[in-house]
Amino acid sequence: MNNSAVSFNTRISKFIKASENLTLSPRLHRPPEFLHLSLLKKCTHLIQFKQIHTQIIKNPSHQTDSLLPKLVEMLVSLNQLDYARLVFDQMVEPTTFVFNTMVRGYAVGCAAREGFQLYIQMRYRGLEPDTFTYPFLLRACTALSQGKAVHCLILKTQGFGSHIYSQTSLISFYSSHGEMKHARQIFDRMPQRNVVSWTAIITGYVKHNKRYKDGLALFHQMQTVGTDINELTLVTVLSACAHIGAFEMGKWIHGYIERTRIFLNSTLATALLDMYAKCGYINTASRVFEMLPQRSVCTWNSIIVGLGMHGYGDEALERFEQMQRSGTRPDSITFIGVLSACSHSGMVEKGREYFYSMSRDFGIEPNIKHYGCLVDLLGRAGLLDEAYEIVRNMPIEPNGVLWGTLLNACAAHTNVELAETAMEHLIKLEPFNDGNYVLMSNIYAAKGQWNDVAKMRRFMKDSRILKTPGCSLIEINNVVHEFTVGDTVHPQSKEIYSMLYDVVRRLKTQGYIPKTQ
DNA sequence: TTAGGGTTAG
Numbered sequence: 424m425n426n427s428a429v430s431f432n433t434r435i436s437k438f439i440k441a442s443e444n445l446t447l448s449p450r451l452h453r454p455p456e457f458l459h460l461s462l463l464k465k466c467t468h469l470i471q472f473k474q475i476h477t478q479i480i481k482n483p484s485h486q487t488d489s490l491l492p493k494l495v496e497m498l499v500s501l502n503q504l505d506y507a508r509l510v511f512d513q514m515v516e517p518t519t520f521v522f523n524t525m526v527r528g529y530a531v532g533c534a535a536r537e538g539f540q541l542y543i544q545m546r547y548r549g550l551e552p553d554t555f556t557y558p559f560l561l562r563a564c565t566a567l568s569q570g571k572a573v574h575c576l577i578l579k580t581q582g583f584g585s586h587i588y589s590q591t592s593l594i595s596f597y598s599s600h601g602e603m604k605h606a607r608q609i610f611d612r613m614p615q616r617n618v619v620s621w622t623a624i625i626t627g628y629v630k631h632n633k634r635y636k637d638g639l640a641l642f643h644q645m646q647t648v649g650t651d652i653n654e655l656t657l658v659t660v661l662s663a664c665a666h667i668g669a670f671e672m673g674k675w676i677h678g679y680i681e682r683t684r685i686f687l688n689s690t691l692a693t694a695l696l697d698m699y700a701k702c703g704y705i706n707t708a709s710r711v712f713e714m715l716p717q718r719s720v721c722t723w724n725s726i727i728v729g730l731g732m733h734g735y736g737d738e739a740l741e742r743f744e745q746m747q748r749s750g751t752r753p754d755s756i757t758f759i760g761v762l763s764a765c766s767h768s769g770m771v772e773k774g775r776e777y778f779y780s781m782s783r784d785f786g787i788e789p790n791i792k793h794y795g796c797l798v799d800l801l802g803r804a805g806l807l808d809e810a811y812e813i814v815r816n817m818p819i820e821p822n823g824v825l826w827g828t829l830l831n832a833c834a835a836h837t838n839v840e841l842a843e844t845a846m847e848h849l850i851k852l853e854p855f856n857d858g859n860y861v862l863m864s865n866i867y868a869a870k871g872q873w874n875d876v877a878k879m880r881r882f883m884k885d886s887r888i889l890k891t892p893g894c895s896l897i898e899i900n901n902v903v904h905e906f907t908v909g910d911t912v913h914p915q916s917k918e919i920y921s922m923l924y925d926v927v928r929r930l931k932t933q934g935y936i937p938k939t940q
Numbered sequence: 941t942t943a944g945g946g947t948t949a950g
Binding site: 496499520523524527553554555556557558559561562586587588589590591592593594595617618619620621622623624625626627630653654655656657658659661662689690691692693694695696697719720721722723724725726727728729754755756757758759760762763766790791792793794795796797798799802823824825826827828829830831832858859862 | 943944
């Protein structure tokens with residue numbers, strides 16, 4: 424036990440002794456409550472809470488409204504939920520505040536059932552829910568049906584013009600369950616919106632539903648309306664830019680951050696670095712990284728992943744070493760960055776060494792993604808037998824991505840036999856992934872096994888597996904245009920195709936032969 | 941005592 428805990432225990436012993444003596448005195452029969460409160464605030468260990476709790480319940484007059492709720496609140500904050508419940512159950516007249524606090528506690532453990540039970544108990548006692556109740560209750564929900572039940576309760580008690588916090592919670596809940604239609608309906612019907620509700624709906628599109636263009640469109644709309652924008656909004660918008668390569672937009676946001684002097688905290692910096700890296704501007708990402716006022720494991724990860732992605736393996740590993748010298752402990756994601764950097768730069772020995780050092784030197788157990796990187800590292804380098812050995816002996820059940828990694832390596836090094844083994848697993852794990860069949864067909868073609876190519880194509884046709892049309896995005900004047908193979912949706916489609924034919928014609932005159940198989 | 945955020949294997 425450390426010194427502060429010892430001194431605390433001395434103080435509490437003295438206090439208990441004093442309060443026991445005071446109880447005997449007719450004039451000073453109750454110890455002052457503020458003493459309990461000030462001691463409660465200093466508690467760090469469960470045993471200390473228990474000692475004070477014992478003292479509180481010794482004096483029935485102290486079970487009143489200020490001490491036990493405070494005790495429940497503090498226990499919930501310390502995640503001592505069972506003990507908080509025990510104290511809660513001793514309360515004669517728990518208030519809405521205490522019910523809310525308990526529901527908040529259950530929300531941490533996603534215990535919606537207990538949360539609902541408490542809510543019913545609260546209403547049964549004739550207590551009205553307040554503006555805090557539903558956001559807590561929603562946070563406890565995991566299943567869509569549970570959230571819908573809370574939505575009904577909100578409508579029943581608050582009506583359609585319910586409180587902005589409840590509505591924003593509903594937007595987040597529905598969007599995180601893929602129900603953007605519901606989320607958008609609530610958003611559109613809100614009588615009042617603020618930066619949080621706008622950010623919640625944009626995040627719904629971007630983070631939870633991968634609808635980046637829709638997210639950016641709403642961000643434009645948000646600016647038109649003139650709502651405040653803060654760093655949380657920008658983090659989400661930058662993440663959307665990174666995913667679809669909207670560099671102009673991302674650069675504009677960087678300018679906005681500088682113009683409005685928004686503090687580049689580590690979350691915002693991580694998103695900004697990632698945007699530059701994913702849009703192809705790794706040098707700008709490095710320059711921004713150098714200037715950062717604040718670095719965290721995430722900002723380090725972002726730059727390491729970015730460098731690795733661009734084939735700057737040595738620079739990524741240098742950043743990794745620099746990160747450790749700066750005193751930042753690498754985490755699981757750091758090693759994904761490090762391993763993929765080795766993989767993309769062909770640094771087999773170093774990659775192997777880093778993989779085995781993860782648990783040995785850093786206490787981080789490799790997960791399936793780390794194994795994926797290792798298999799990719801070995802596979803790209805042509806060490807297919809070793810890669811297959813890893814897949815067969817790894818302690819985690821290999822998934823589709825992992826077998827897909829091996830299949831890619833087989834395609835790069837034309838190994839039909841191992842590709843067929845990988846394919847056997849992929850048919851079970853990813854039966855509708857057209858890319859796998861096309862790759863297998865290409866491996867047969869590379870070996871000249873045309874009968875097998877035909878078989879593979881026939882299998883795809885019979886199983887009604889269609890090739891996903893190729894898709895590309897281009898950003899012009901802050902607007903992202905999306906194209907799929909053969910589409911004529913764009914208003915300038917004729918001119919675009921005419922230009923494409925011209926490009927292909929010129930390429931062919933320079934000796935380019937398209938690879939169509 | 942309440943709502944919204946980043947980096948991760950083919």
